[in-house]
Every structure is written in structure tokens, then in C-alpha cells.
Amino acid sequence: xxVSFAQNVGSAFEYGGPNSKGRLHLEGxxxxxxxAHGAAKGxxxxxxxxxxxxxxxxxxxxxxxxxxxxxxPCYDGTSLQVGGGAANATxxxxxxxxxxxxxxxx
Numbered sequence: 001x002x003v004s005f006a007q008n009v010g011s012a013f014e015y016g017g018p019n020s021k022g023r024l025h026l027e028g029x030x031x032x033x034x035x036a037h038g039a040a041k042g043x044x045x046x047x048x049x050x051x052x053x054x055x056x057x058x059x060x061x062x063x064x065x066x067x068x069x070x071x072x073p074c075y076d077g078t079s080l081q082v083g084g085g086a087a088n089a090t091x092x093x094x095x096x097x098x099x100x101x102x103x104x105x106x
Contacts, residue, residue: 002032002037003030003037004031005029005048005050007028012027023104024051024105025102026051026101026103027100029097029099030044030098031096032096033095035093037092038069038080042078043092045080046077046078049102054077054103055077055105056104057072057073057102060099061099061100062094063096063097063098069082069083069093
């Protein structure tokens with residue numbers, strides 16, 4: 001698999017909303033094995049995190065702690081997009097492992 005997410009044990013919690021339809025907070029490691037993920041809508045889908053819609057994404061931090069990339073949900077929340085490209089465009093993440101916090105709807 002070219003992109004995967006491994007949730008940190010004990011880091012998930014649900015909050016807000018009635019009948020278990022609230023937001024889910026997840027922390028973990030996003031791993032890319034090809035440099036083709038992050039720029040195009042849908043290249044890192046919300047389903048990678050077990051979610052149907054992303055509502056919030058933290059700064060994406062490389063395992064070396066040297067590289068950091070701004071992350072955000074795409075306009076409709078169906079995927080994660082990575083900022084930091086030329087002229088504020090989206091960009092692909094380099095191959096590697098990244099710590100990220102995402103929140104969204106199951």
C-alpha cells in the first residue's frame with residue numbers, strides 16, 4: 001500500500017454530537033511509500049484514517065523532526081491535502097513516516 005496510517009494506542013477519543021455521530025480525534029503515523037500523495041484531491045482519502053470526512057488536520061511532522069508540512073482537509077473533507085508547494089499550492093509528501101493528528105466523522 002502506498003499510503004497507510006497506524007493509530008497510536010490510546011490516542012483516539014470521540015467527542016461532541018448525539019448518538020455517536022460526533023467527531024473522532026486520532027493521532028498516529030502516516031507512512032508514504034511513493035511520493036505521489038498529498039497534492040491531488042483523493043490521494044490521501046479520509047478512509048485512510050477510518051473516517052468518512054475529515055474536519056481538521058494538524059501540521060504533518062516528518063520522523064526526523066526537521067521537515068514539517070501544513071495539512072488540511074480538502075474543500076469537501078473527503079481527503080487530506082498537503083500545503084507548502086510553490087506559490088502556496090498543494091504538494092506531495094516525500095516518502096517517509098509522519099506524525100499527524102486528524103479529526104473527523106466516522
